[in-house]
Amino acid sequence: MSQIRVRFAPSPTGYLHIGGVRTALFNWIFARQQKGVFILRIEDTDQSRSTEESIEAILQGMKWVGLDWDEGPYRQTERMEIYRRHAMKLLAQGRAYWCVCKAEELEARRKEAEAKGLSPRYDGRCRAREFTAPPPDAALRFKAPEEGEIIVDDLIKGRITFENSAADDLIILRSNGYPTYNFSVVVDDALMQITHVVRGDDHLTNTPRQIPMFEALGFPVPRFGHLPMILGSDRARLSKRHGATSVLAYKEMGYLSDALVNYLVRLGWSHGDQEVFSRQEMIEKFSWDHVQKSAAVFNPEKLLWLNAEYIKNGEPDRVAKDLVPLLEAAGLKDEVRDVSDQWLARLVVLVKERAKTLTDMVMWVMPYFGRSVAMDEEAARKFLSPATAPALEKLVARFETFPTFSKPE
């Protein structure tokens, strides 16, 4: 059997969010398990919404969670000629046609159809016009099949049937010459020889639109797998108002990437009663059979618990490594600069039993460096156990390169 190839294809219109990471994670796990290839592709064909900062944030986020890719990052904006060429191929084959309907007209007709209780899809009026030369400001539409059905054997959802009679003639090339999402994905997935398209199930209904394009272009159709969505506590799609959704925000809040990844892999997948998985275990034990079909509510408390587990049970020097940037961010850059790894590891050992996040550690340690910190009385009491407080004082005192040092009251 040939090698499997999967991809994660975010659009750079914001930060890398929790849902995106989980999608990437399942792709990555599958690739590693099957000794396949994991590809990163940036879908930036929407000029107005894509930003460089966002691409940078996605790359950073991926690195933080440790999802390394084997190919890419490819950028769709660098592949414009490829999409145009394939679009022209469809035009030449009579599988696409020019459409001169204006966006505003289409919008109006959609609304009208909706008001009448009809399907809001394109009425196909330019299909019959058969322009021989491209009119100015024309978009190119794909001729969707009008009869028959498309059966998708989804890795997660199983067999799904779609009637072609409900299919729409999608625009594949905008009037500005840029390809639209549904077309560029097909071309890229085909050319990058993606064998398994694993994405969020918000793309489920895109599948029957994309399959005919693969076929019209003469490409083999990949297998599909649609992951259930992640919901907020109110069962609505996870968004900012449910709390932090950017992965990097979790880094700043003192979460270990291993804990986040562990939490995310268990959100929608299970292996018996097991809760804690090393990366190696996830890779070994993963199976599509045990991926949930239904949406899952994101539970920050369980994440927090897992994070505490990882802090308690992780290698102290490994935890210490992650602690350094947070110490620096808290204003201890000079203090931390010359400190030894052993010193940091010792620090972690002292406080790891009760810390749920790395920022807990930072907050507790600050006063010992003579820094004031906004810590309420209860938080202070939780931390100041008879054993750890003196030990911590001694630890910091032994830190010779630290010039001034005052004990907390």
Next chain:
RNA sequence: GUCCCCAUCGUCUAGCCUGGCCUAGGACGCCGGCCUUUCAAGCCGGCAACACGGGUUCGAAUCCCGUUGGGGACACCA
């Protein structure tokens, strides 16, 4: 509205495919206890679910149909 998907404790889930082992298991959270000079951690215990209605069957959380509920998609966004 149309199409598609889904449905076990508050939440994540095991079990479902291959009906009886399920008086439905685990985890988070919550409550109580032990330990402890406090708080955590740890240990022990408790509360808590098969959406509803019909079938099929000796027997259904498990199979079939319907209802209800939730989610998603219907753009020159991705």
